[in-house]
Amino acid sequence: MSDLLKTEFNDGVGVVTIDSPPVNALGYEVRRGIVNGVKRCAEDAAIKAIVLVCAGKTFFAGADISEFGKPMKDPSLGDVLAFIEDVRKPVIAAIHGTALGGGLELALCCHYRIAVPSAKVGLPEVNLGLLPGAGGTQRLPRIVGPEIALELIATGRPIGAREALDYGVIDRLADEKSLRNDAEAFARELVRSSAPLVRVRDQNEKVVAARGKPEIFTEFRKKNAKAFRGFKAPENIVKCIEAAVDLPFDEGVKRERELFMELMASVEAAAQRHVFFAERQTSKIPDIPADTPTREIKAVGVIGAGTMGGGIAMNFLNIGAPVTLVERNAEALDRGVGVIRRNYEASARKGKISEADVEKRMGLIRATTDYADLSGADLII
Incomplete structure (x- = not known):
């Protein structure tokens, strides 16, 4: 005391x-x-x-x-x-x-x-x-x-x-x-x-x-x-x-x-508290000292431009992180980038972001079929 x-x-x-x-x-x-x-x-x-x-x-x-x-x-x-x-x-x-x-x-x-x-x-x-x-x-x-x-x-x-x-x-x-x-x-x-x-x-x-x-x-x-x-x-x-x-x-x-x-006493509150604690627990990895220096993530690589890969890429684009998006062929790559653009344009029509935001985020994408282009990424998913 x-x-x-x-x-x-x-x-x-x-x-x-x-x-x-x-x-x-x-x-x-x-x-x-x-x-x-x-x-x-x-x-x-x-x-x-x-x-x-x-x-x-x-x-x-x-x-x-x-x-x-x-x-x-x-x-x-x-x-x-x-x-x-x-x-x-x-x-x-x-x-x-x-x-x-x-x-x-x-x-x-x-x-x-x-x-x-x-x-x-x-x-x-x-x-x-x-x-x-x-x-x-x-x-x-x-x-x-x-x-x-x-x-x-x-x-x-x-x-x-x-x-x-x-x-x-x-x-x-x-x-x-x-x-x-x-x-x-x-x-x-x-x-x-x-x-x-x-x-x-x-x-x-x-x-x-x-x-x-x-x-x-x-x-x-x-x-x-x-x-x-x-x-x-x-x-x-x-x-x-x-x-x-x-x-x-x-x-x-x-x-x-x-x-x-x-x-x-509600199930909903119990579920939301579980999510709250679970999110914070992810940063507490067993056997890794708390004072271990963290690595700064400046650039991200995402392998796969499908529904999941595109969504992951958008999360990083939303915070201003450059993303290298890799697909097996140009057709799949173009399709994935197109979906990302359409998603952003839909958000702009609803007033959630501006047209300038759309172009800024799309400008952070480096679309490629060459895995060697991932060499500069700090994190690859």
Whole structure:
């Protein structure tokens, strides 16, 4: 705990620093450290405001996914958030890196938020087949309104600090290199001005304004019907935001929890979590040291220009990697390159890419029937 938590006092401001590499995930020890640090500051009469900041490369990047499916040890994330929100001194979240999922939910429970311009915030749980389970679906609509909350939570799209500032998700931008100093200065400014303790849970204006407007949700469902088909999480997220509009905060949180647990037990969420872990496991090859230098891939060779080969080639072309495409004869080669071009032209007609993008990507293809042309490739598939 002593290595994870540092509590410092500076001219009336208590600074609680959490250092739990690599991403300050909100596991049990981190949750306990947050409560202990904030409680110490809250009980010290000399401390007038509290700054919550993280060491390392990021703010709390989200829940500890290794705890998924296991009994939650107290304090739960919900307990931590409620504790912070009820502190009778200003608590300021100082954000760098990313504040995703539980990290943003925690920041929304602080009374004020300051972030560096490069920071990103978001609620991406939908990508795991889940929804924010610690009040995120109830608090975010109270800041940005239900329309924007639907877009951000149901798609999981993160936003940059400047966009978050425009939406009111954060209150101030800090200098990129002086987050802590700027956060402390912000805290003192709040104390001097006797600024109110802003609890997001009490900000009801935007959700009340949406009551009696079911078309907000009807139109969102209709617009995204194709994209969300086959997935339960987006629909449950919509139901949660409907609850944020129609119910008192505590009842909305209860509804959120019910819908979260429904997803946790679903086959769809289990499958999406499996994919999430499997993708990350591919980079952890047994018996190869973690510090083994990786080889930079600048050029790729693909043998075979059929359906699979063409699709593989397009993946590399999409990221700007030159591709040498090899086939047994010129006829098969021309056919494969033609399919790639038609696929890109179809994307251009739909507005997904520009005509210039089509030509740029096609210009990265070196079509050949000579295997010797693969000699310059860093990777051959």
